[in-house]
Amino acid sequence: MTAADLMFDGPTPEVDGPVLKVDDLRVSFPSESGRVRAVRGLSYEVAPGEVLGIVGESGSGKSVSSLAVMGLLPAQARVSGSIRFRGKELLGLGDTELSRIRGRRISMVFQDPLSALTPVYTVGDQIAEALLTHGKGRVSKQQANNRAVELLDLVGIPNAAQRAKAFPHEFSGGMRQRAVIAIAIANDPDLIIADEPTTALDVTVQAQVLEVLKTAQEVTGAGIVIITHDLGVVAGFADRLMVMYAGRAVETGPVDEVYPHPRMPYTLGLLGSIPRLDADEKQPLVPIEGQPPSLVELPPGCPFAPRCPMAVEACTTAEPPLAEVAPGHHAACIRSDEIAGTDADAAEVYGVDVVEEPPIAAVPREQRETVLEVQDLVKAYPLTKGSVFKRTIGSVRAVDGISFDIRTGETLGLVGESGCGKTTTLMEILGLEKLQSGRIAVLGKETTALDRTARKAIRRDMQVVFQDPMAALDPRMPISDILAEPMQVHGYSQAQIDARVPELLDLVGLRREHADRYPAEFSGGQRQRIGIARALALEPRLIVLDEPVSALDVSIQAGVINLLDELKAKLGLSYLFVAHDLSVVRHIADRVAVMYLGKIIEIGSVEKVFGAPEHPYTQALLSAIPIPDPVVERRRERIILTGDLPSPANPPQGCRFHTRCFKFAALPEAQRALCLDQEPDLDGAGDHRAACHYAESRAVV
Amino acid sequence: MATITSDAAAPGASPVDGGAPKRERSATRSRLVLRRFLRRKGAVFGLIVVVLLYLMAFLGPLISPWGYAEPDYTAFLQPPSAEHWFGTTKIGEDVFAQVMRGLQKSLTIGLLVGVISTSVAALVGALAGYFGGWVDRTLMWVVDLLLVLPSFLIIAVLSPAFKGESWLLFVALLAAFSWMITARIVRGMTLTLREREYVKAARFMGQSPLRIIFKHIVPNMASLLIIDATITIGAAVLSETGLSFFGFGVQPPDVSLGTLIATGTDSVITYPWLFYLPAGFLVLFVLAVNLFGDGLRDALDPSSTRARKRATKSEEESE
Structure with a gap:
């Protein structure tokens, strides 16, 4: 052979x-x-x-x-x-x-x-x-x-x-x-x-x-x-899709059939719970309440019935078989005909309310107070060699001169791939330590010129919610102590704390009697709510959210996103929302900044950046995000980037993106020189700016 | 009371959706720990035994007609009787009085050394790990220095100088040489705990470093520290025995369980009460301390299911 x-x-x-x-x-x-x-x-x-x-x-x-x-x-x-x-x-x-x-x-x-x-x-x-x-x-x-x-x-x-x-x-x-x-x-x-x-x-x-x-x-x-x-x-x-729930298939069929016409409330809910990149206006997400059932002792009846908004008496008597509802399309729901009849969308079935815009949204951006201002922030880590005599042989510029600001009642989404410097930026802002270069101002106060008391006062206005709901709560403390901690630090009296803890639990949709339980007894979504409640304890003005939903299942994620939306409207908060999931950012943010290798390469309002991205990287990033709609998805042109993120220790000369840039590859030789020699500035008309020599907008969603 | 439902019993099912009684004020950590501790019968038993041994060690001599260094010239090597409850030694000393006196010494030395050395280890390790930099380097230098010093020799050399001084100095010496390895482990754990998000969260809310160490870092190492303390108690009693055997620790005419066991070893077959009674008390004491430590660890560790499982059972009974 x-x-x-x-x-x-x-x-x-x-x-x-x-x-x-x-x-x-x-x-x-x-x-x-x-x-x-x-x-x-x-x-x-x-x-x-x-x-x-x-x-x-x-x-x-x-x-x-x-x-x-x-x-x-x-x-x-x-x-x-x-x-x-x-x-x-x-x-x-x-x-x-x-x-x-x-x-x-x-x-x-x-x-x-x-x-x-x-x-x-x-x-x-x-x-x-x-x-x-x-x-x-x-x-x-x-x-x-x-x-x-x-x-x-x-x-x-x-x-x-x-x-x-x-x-x-x-x-x-x-x-x-x-x-x-x-x-x-x-x-x-x-x-x-x-x-x-x-x-x-x-x-x-x-x-x-x-x-x-x-x-x-x-x-x-x-x-x-x-x-x-x-x-x-x-x-x-x-080609075909099978949706599983509690160990069984609850809906199967060709993708072209199931996506537009789901016949099982669970599929309907799942589809409604994903924020979509191509959504034009803010649509509420559909959270599926409750938790998947325990697979040890399943009660009789449809396993989804306890979470199903359409459940009726008959649902709890017997588990519905997978029955054909259309050629090749099966669903396990006794009311699938009714769903077919009305062709209702998830938001109607699940009854989600649209969050009203807060009054601050009507005020033009320029007139609002600046909550956070970052200017030319740089953070470099030295690269050292040798174990006895350490000598610096270079530096990794994890964040290399970024600037943005956040106004009251506004959400800025900071997006980028892993290793682009998002988290470093956050830590610099939250750390309130001496900066290597640049300045950060919270509510107009410069963070570098702070004494101990002033720094503590600023911490009160700026709180953080972390990515991993498992790690963000001290497993040894009951919820009441976790929520009380920030208030103790900032000198609240015990009576104030006792009054505030139940209030906070109400605010994030948990029950008051949960206060004396430990974090391990909660599900991921609930833990994330506790993390949010802790951040809200001091009534801050700005909340920094570090990938708050990426560790959660989609149906749970929707609930947390809705909660964030609602809190923002109710309490007039501003968010700095760091995420790698652009669909979520699209849903929750007002403005978005795209980072690549420690630089912001495009910034602007969500409508502008998602609707008409100018930087090739943003375009590629957006086109890479799958949209849960087979028809749209097949029609879309996908820009596939070649290669991986270059090492931040040794970023490419000139424009940092040119090694992976499809636009650069297509340029005639004469025009390439500019990209190779000169680093583009972040500029553009008005609020929407991109750092590309040959920026031009292109619809990719 | 249905405060804590078992996760293990119903994976996936949200325990939070289960019914819970309304309560005016939510319980604080200490009360929850106490409640969980009381559910462990073995732990409560251990605690009771330790307390009883203590009471016995200090009250026993008061009710005994004999002092520990008071020979009864009418009774040499007598087995236990109504006159001498635990029998007598070859020079007529009352074994009960001696065991009680020995218990006093050993219990106190063991517990003190265990608590002191573990606290020092936790403090030094956590400070070094949390702050890093020169604090770390200095403290770890001290640790390394103490590690290379032969503790047995040093105590042996120093003890004549302390002759006649309080035995508390002896405790201090034992403790000073038993915390270093734990401190290194604690430092390593602190290095990982320091990067946990809840520690970062505390830092970003303005909590001071020392409070972070005592509120978040040390409690999360509680299992390690408690196990370490119980092991150190046993080890301290043993080092005390060894040193006393060679004449360095507790000096005659004073006695400890260690010296009693050492002298009783020769006559284990012929006059068993001389050996088995002090040895039995030693075993009982170390066992009780370990049971107590186990229970305390489970009570402090919310992820430990054992304390919780009991909860579900007792719930079912009460409902």
């Missing part, structure tokens, strides 16, 4: 019928409180070359069901039903037999690309290993190595021959995920299972990786099962 025979043979012509047929799959695990029924009667099929998207909140059984297909569940799991791969029953096969199929005919792409690769072998070796394991005797080591390079090239890794000799830690996250995909397609599989393949990645890299997956699917002709919580990813990538 020669290397050429190992090439992909394109879509496998052989058998007709589904590649994978799962029938009445049930998986349960023992736990202290009884058996956890993680998957309860799941059936689905994947046709050759088809992409099936499985969507659900955490704990809905989506990962467990795919691990069952791979035979990777722990030994104590009890699995029943049937999993047929190309007509062959997989359940009950031994590990040795499964290993012959696993990795060769079914392969898997995991969520975390760092832990999916072994750190002590080179990437090329790991791909070659996949080939050698399954081609024993037929593939020589040399052939496998050559093939590994070809595969790396296929998944878009530049200089594949050299990079194959690199170790995983030398790869960035996106490149690692590509290498994992290369391993997955190495043996020309019939089925690829991708479990949250892009969740750990930045949005521009997510777009690249999805593109690679698409290529992989085209060359291998494999069916793909993509598991994700992001309805936007599924809209653009999948």
Whole structure:
């Protein structure tokens, strides 16, 4: 056999019928409180070359069901039903037999690309290993190595021959995920299972990786099962969609059918809970109240009934089966006809109120008080070498001269990929320490010229909400103490504190009697509400929000965003909202600043920046965000950036973006010189400014 | 009382949606800790035993007709009797009086050394870890210095100089040489805790560094510190025994459990009361301290399910 025979043979012509047929799959695990029924009667099929998207909140059984297909569940799991791969029953096969199929005919792409690769072998070796394991005797080591390079090239890794000799830690996250995909397609599989393949990645890299997956699917002709919580990813990538809830499929169908006409209130709610990048006006988000049910002792009836706004008596008696509501479209709801009849949208069904604009919104921006002003802020970390005699060999300019201001009642969204300096900016603002360069003024007071008391007074006006609701609350303190802490620091009397704590709990929609519980007893969304309540305790003017919703499930996220909206209107707050999710920023912010490598490259009102972005990076960023609407998503032109974020220790000369800029690549040689030599200033007409020599607006949403 | 529902019993189900009784004022941390502690029967038992041992050690000699250094020339090596409850030694000393006196010394030395050394370790480690810079370097230099000094030798050399002085000096010496390793561990944990978001949140709300250390950092290391304290108590009693055995620790005619065990070892088969009674009290004491420490750790640690599980059970019973 020669290397050429190992090439992909394109879509496998052989058998007709589904590649994978799962029938009445049930998986349960023992736990202290009884058996956890993680998957309860799941059936689905994947046709050759088809992409099936499985969507659900955490704990809905989506990962467990795919691990069952791979035979990777722990030994104590009890699995029943049937999993047929190309007509062959997989359940009950031994590990040795499964290993012959696993990795060769079914392969898997995991969520975390760092832990999916072994750190002590080179990437090329790991791909070659996949080939050698399954081609024993037929593939020589040399052939496998050559093939590994070809595969790396296929998944878009530049200089594949050299990079194959690199170790995983030398790869960035996106490149690692590509290498994992290369391993997955190495043996020309019939089925690829991708479990949250892009969740750990930045949005521009997510777009690249999805593109690679698409290529992989085209060359291998494999069916793909993509598991994700992001309805936007599924809209653009999948042919069919399966929504899971409490271990069962509650709605399945072609994406073109399900997105516009969901027939199950849960799907409806999920679709309504995502902030959309292409929303013209502020639409309220739909929070789905409550928590997914415990899978230990499910009460009879529809598992979604306790959270369902349309639940009636009959819902609690029996669990509705997955019934066909339209050709190829199934939903498990007894009232799906009614939803079909009215074609109601989520906001109506769930009854969400529109938050009224606060009176301050009517005042022109220039006349409002400036809450926070940042000017030419610089933060550089020295790079040192040597352990005994440290000497500075350079510096990482994490934040390199940024300026913005926030007025009363305004939300500024600060966006950018990881490593662009968002968090450093926040820490500099919150730290109130001496700055390396530039100035920060809070409510007109310069932070550098503060004594201890004045600094403490400023802290009162500026509070913070952190990203991770698990880590932001001291696990050893009951909620009442957590909420009381800022007030104790600022000298409130015990009587005032006792009166304020229940007030705060009311304000964020928690119950007063929760005060004496510990953070561990709350869900993520509730914990984030506690974090917000703590920030509100001192009645601040400005709240700094560091990715406040990115750790939450979509349906919970919507509730927190609505709460933030409502609080802003009610209390006249200003927000500095740091996020990497541009859809959320689009929903909540009034103005937005886009950062790249420590610089703001575009700033302006949300309508301007999202509607007519001028900087190529903003355009690429926006075009990379999936929109949960298959029709729009397919029509959209996607700008795929090449490469990864350059190291901030050594930013490119001239315009920092030129290494990845599609516009620069298209420029004639003569005009390129400007980009290479001169760093563009942030300028433009009026409020909307962009730092590009050849800025021109382009609609990408 | 349904204040704390078990998460483990119902994963996914929001405990917060469950019914909870209305209460006027929410309980503070100390009250919650006490409530959780009282639910652990073993811990309460440990606490009671420690308290009882203390009472016995100090009240026992008052009701005993014999003093610990007062020989009864009519009874040598007598087994326990109505006259001498725990028997007598070969020179006619009353073993009960001696054990009580030994308990007084050992309990006090053990507990004091445990508490002092753990507190010093927590304070030094947390300060070094939290502030970093020269504070860190200075404190860690002291730690390293103390670590390389042979503590046994130093105490042995110093103890003649302290002869006749209070035994509290002996406690101070033991404590001074037993906190360093814990301090290093505490420093390491502080380095990670310092970067936690709740510590940052406290800093950004204007909380002073010392308060952050005592409110957020030290409580979050409570499990480590409590276990460390209970181990140190046992270790302190043992070092005291060792030093006393060689004649450096507690000096005769004063006695401690250590000296009593040391002298009783020879006659463990022939005159078992000389060995088993002081040894039994030592075992009982260390066991009780450990049970108490376990319970306190679970009460302080909200993620520990054991304290909570009891809660659900007792709830069901009461409802």
